Amino acid sequence: MPLSLPLPITPLRIACALAMATSLAACQTSTMTSNSVATSTSSIATKDLSHSTVNKNTLNKKTTSKKSPSSALAMDMSGRHEYQLENGLKVVIKEDHRAPVAMTQIWYRVGSADEPLDKGGISHLLEHMMFKGTADISSDDYERLIAKFGGVNNAFTSYDYTGYYELFPANRMPLALELEADRMKNLTFNDKEFAKEHQVVMEERRQRTDDNPLAKAYESFRLLALPNSPKGESVIGPMNELESIKLSDLKDWYKTWYAPNNATLVIVGDVQPQEVLAQVKRYFGKLAPSNVPKRNAVTQKGFRGYQKVDSEQAVQVPVLLMGYNVPSLVTAGANNEKQAYALSLAQDVLDGGLSARLESRLIREQGLLTTVGTSYDFLDRGDGLFMIQATPREGVSLEQAQQAIISEIEKLKTDPIAADEISRAKTNAVTGLVYAQDSMEGQARMIGSIQSIGLDDRLLAKLPTKLDGISVADIQAASKKYLVKDNLTVMHIVPPKENTTKAQ
Ligand SMILES: [Zn+2]
Numbered sequence: 348m349p350l351s352l353p354l355p356i357t358p359l360r361i362a363c364a365l366a367m368a369t370s371l372a373a374c375q376t377s378t379m380t381s382n383s384v385a386t387s388t389s390s391i392a393t394k395d396l397s398h399s400t401v402n403k404n405t406l407n408k409k410t411t412s413k414k415s416p417s418s419a420l421a422m423d424m425s426g427r428h429e430y431q432l433e434n435g436l437k438v439v440i441k442e443d444h445r446a447p448v449a450m451t452q453i454w455y456r457v458g459s460a461d462e463p464l465d466k467g468g469i470s471h472l473l474e475h476m477m478f479k480g481t482a483d484i485s486s487d488d489y490e491r492l493i494a495k496f497g498g499v500n501n502a503f504t505s506y507d508y509t510g511y512y513e514l515f516p517a518n519r520m521p522l523a524l525e526l527e528a529d530r531m532k533n534l535t536f537n538d539k540e541f542a543k544e545h546q547v548v549m550e551e552r553r554q555r556t557d558d559n560p561l562a563k564a565y566e567s568f569r570l571l572a573l574p575n576s577p578k579g580e581s582v583i584g585p586m587n588e589l590e591s592i593k594l595s596d597l598k599d600w601y602k603t604w605y606a607p608n609n610a611t612l613v614i615v616g617d618v619q620p621q622e623v624l625a626q627v628k629r630y631f632g633k634l635a636p637s638n639v640p641k642r643n644a645v646t647q648k649g650f651r652g653y654q655k656v657d658s659e660q661a662v663q664v665p666v667l668l669m670g671y672n673v674p675s676l677v678t679a680g681a682n683n684e685k686q687a688y689a690l691s692l693a694q695d696v697l698d699g700g701l702s703a704r705l706e707s708r709l710i711r712e713q714g715l716l717t718t719v720g721t722s723y724d725f726l727d728r729g730d731g732l733f734m735i736q737a738t739p740r741e742g743v744s745l746e747q748a749q750q751a752i753i754s755e756i757e758k759l760k761t762d763p764i765a766a767d768e769i770s771r772a773k774t775n776a777v778t779g780l781v782y783a784q785d786s787m788e789g790q791a792r793m794i795g796s797i798q799s800i801g802l803d804d805r806l807l808a809k810l811p812t813k814l815d816g817i818s819v820a821d822i823q824a825a826s827k828k829y830l831v832k833d834n835l836t837v838m839h840i841v842p843p844k845e846n847t848t849k850a851q
Pocket of ligand 1: 548551
């Protein structure tokens, strides 16, 4: 049952509440329990918007009954305007006049996948420091200004980007621009503030990962499954690396990556584009571009042979993790983009709602599992993982659960896929996107995340057509190519020995 997955399959990013030194638990993890083609990132935790996670399966349950053909659902690209300032800042403005508010998001093209091998977590630590004030606006003033004018704000860090946002009444949107432009270049780095925030972030790691058996297992699973990729390491970074980061490292990281030519500014709301552009020029136009380095390649050689490990963790019940190394839309390349779309549809056939194969067959018909969920994100800057997570029913071993899942994957490659399964998968893929458009936050997030992985968000408008062009043969070909044992990493997560006799 995907909704009750015990572990966020893809803890893509860390979203932080205002990294207040006084509140060790200020950060909120925003994770996906199951990704969809729609949402490369699913939610931004904010103080006022939501800490909830978007779960594709939640969307599915709301939408699958309609059986709309995917082509009938179009992404609304009207009111979208794109500009580039002379200093390289990309600006995407999307008019949405449904409510008198405006979401401003700035997305820096830097994240944990760009970090040096010995500085894991530096992007996220810098994200915290970004709330510590500039020469002109102190940390306290920043907070006061946002509160005084009815705004909410937050930040987030992922493998491929670090972002900041403010939601204001539309007429206060220029304040968001002023604040973001100011801290793009004028951040103050204070030893005392750093010392406090360093502790905050290490505590965040303890709470989220070290004290969470499944998160810990998942962190080591990624290292095993993605040994050559910078995405093998967690966004928050290993404790020893986090500990070793100095204030001077953060300053360097900031100077290297925080520049107008390495950012996308996204504004969605009740705004007039020309007025917004004038304000953007006013605040950002004077900032100088930098020589931004080329980003790390995010590739992972697949087909390294079958790998399986057992991991003893303080879990209540055994958990199975399986991951296949797969390309994304970016790494598949234009000639092979069908593979990425096909894998995405394969994921939906297996796990797109209650009637999808894994749930209907392995949970309800055969009674082998109590939970199962999958994830695959084709909107990714690098190669990724096609993940499956399951909890066997009591009396069923992890090995039996694994074999049952593999058997379903084998059937996917050879047995017919019914028309209604395909149609549901295509509809699911697109409805997730349409649903995300309901909020200004969702629209801005889609634009910013897709821009940050080097793609044009207008591809969303073409998505229904692209998916309609994928055949059963394409799905089977992609599954035969990538969902194979030689390309599989498995982890059997088991409770400490004394508790395992019943379950194992
Ligand atoms: Zn944080």
